[in-house]
Amino acid sequence: MRIGSETLVRLPRAFYAGDTTSVARSLLGTVLVLETSDGRTAGRIVETEAYLGVLDAAAHSYRGRTARNAAMFGLPGRAYVYFSYGVHYCFNVVTRESGVGEAVLVRALEPLEGIELMRARRGRANLRDLCNGPGKLAQALSIGPQHDGADLVRGPLGIFAPRDHGLAEHEIAVAKRVGITKAADALLRFHVRGNPFVSRP
DNA sequence: TGCCTGATTGCCT
DNA sequence: GGCAATCAGGCAA
Numbered sequence: 001m002r003i004g005s006e007t008l009v010r011l012p013r014a015f016y017a018g019d020t021t022s023v024a025r026s027l028l029g030t031v032l033v034l035e036t037s038d039g040r041t042a043g044r045i046v047e048t049e050a051y052l053g054v055l056d057a058a059a060h061s062y063r064g065r066t067a068r069n070a071a072m073f074g075l076p077g078r079a080y081v082y083f084s085y086g087v088h089y090c091f092n093v094v095t096r097e098s099g100v101g102e103a104v105l106v107r108a109l110e111p112l113e114g115i116e117l118m119r120a121r122r123g124r125a126n127l128r129d130l131c132n133g134p135g136k137l138a139q140a141l142s143i144g145p146q147h148d149g150a151d152l153v154r155g156p157l158g159i160f161a162p163r164d165h166g167l168a169e170h171e172i173a174v175a176k177r178v179g180i181t182k183a184a185d186a187l188l189r190f191h192v193r194g195n196p197f198v199s200r201p
Numbered sequence: 202t203g204c205c206t207g208a209t210t211g212c213c214t
Numbered sequence: 215g216g217c218a219a220t221c222a223g224g225c226a227a
Contacts, residue, residue, distance in 0.1 A: 049208070058208070060223095068222070085209050086220030092208085105208055135209050179208055203227085214216080 001160050003031055003042050003112055008160035013153050016076035020095040020102040024050040025172060025190050027093065030161040032109060034141045039117050041141045043109025043131050045159075047191040047198045049177045051092070053101035057182035061101030071149040073101045079157060081138070081148040088135030091143050093152065093159070107178070107189075109137045110197040133199045167192065 001008050008031055016023060025048075033042040051059035053072075060069040060082065071080040072094055080092040080103050092103040109131035111118055118130045118140040131137040138144070143157070152158050173193040176185060178200065191198045 051208075060208080063224085066223075082208085083221070085207065086222080088209055090208065107208085133209070177208070181207085204225090206224085207222095210219090212216105212218085 001033065003033070003160070006162060009163060010153065011077075011159050011161055013075070013077040016093060016095050016152075017097065018095065020052055020104060021050045021188060023093070023095045024048040024104040024188070026166060027104060027106070027159070028172060028190060028192055029165055029167050030159050031112065032091075032106060032137075032141070032159050033113075033157070034143060035156040036142055038142070039114050041114030041117055042112045043137065043141070044112055045106055045108075046110050046195045047106075047108035047189070049105040049107060049190070050188040051103050051105060052188070056186070056188075058177065058180040058184070058186075059101070059103075061103075065101065069101070072103050073099050074149060075151070077151065077153045079143075079147050079150045079152060081143060081145060081150075083145065084135060089138040089144050090134040091138050091141075091147070105134060106137065107134045108132045108191070108197055108199045109140075110195065111140070128196060132197050 027045050053061045061072045065073050078094045084090050092105045095102045111130050130140045150157050174187050175189045177189045
């Protein structure tokens with residue numbers, strides 16, 4: 001796939017099967033793409049958070065599998081989409097083996113393609129306001145409940161990267177996760193250092 | 202059954 | 215900085 005001047009290949013399932021914090025780091029710099037009948041929207045992932053299942057009181061899967069979080073226990077490389085605060089959807093990528101219940105929350109994108117479509121969906125003109133938060137990027141790309149359990153390895157929703165992707169260690173900032181009260185001190189948030197499209201510095 | 206909380210956002214003061 | 219919108223899950227009664 002071609003985005004801007006870059007040629008990108010879709011990440012394979014093996015990528016997602018790895019250690020969750022490693023996947024959260026490695027996703028920085030990759031490109032989330034969704035094709036819909038309205039057109040294609042895509043953005044570079046600049047902020048992620050790891051959620052470590054039964055080890056992590058902040059994870060939806062901490063207390064085991066329910067109808068809501070079932071996708072989190074599915075195949076790695078599938079999406080887990082949940083409805084938050086009765087208002088917004090949040091997009092996660094399932095990691096590790098089936099049945100483990102770990103995932104990476106994608107918190108912010110740098111818009112790359114379909115920007116006018118994003119502006120229309122968001123009702124905002126400012127480029128920085130389109131995807132700088134988990135609820136915002138879901139709205140900008142039109143990610144919703146129909147994508148819960150969707151396979152990112154094939155189909156209209158996917159994550160792509162240059163063949164040789166990966167940021168240098170000094171480009172990755174590590175911080176506490178945003179908006180949680182349990183396990184609040186764990187350093188499981190990762191973002192591209194100095195990038196203006198992260199949800200908060 | 203009822204109440205509270207939450208991986209959020211945007212508008213109001 | 216405060217707070218409403220709006221709903222599903224968890225827990226107490």
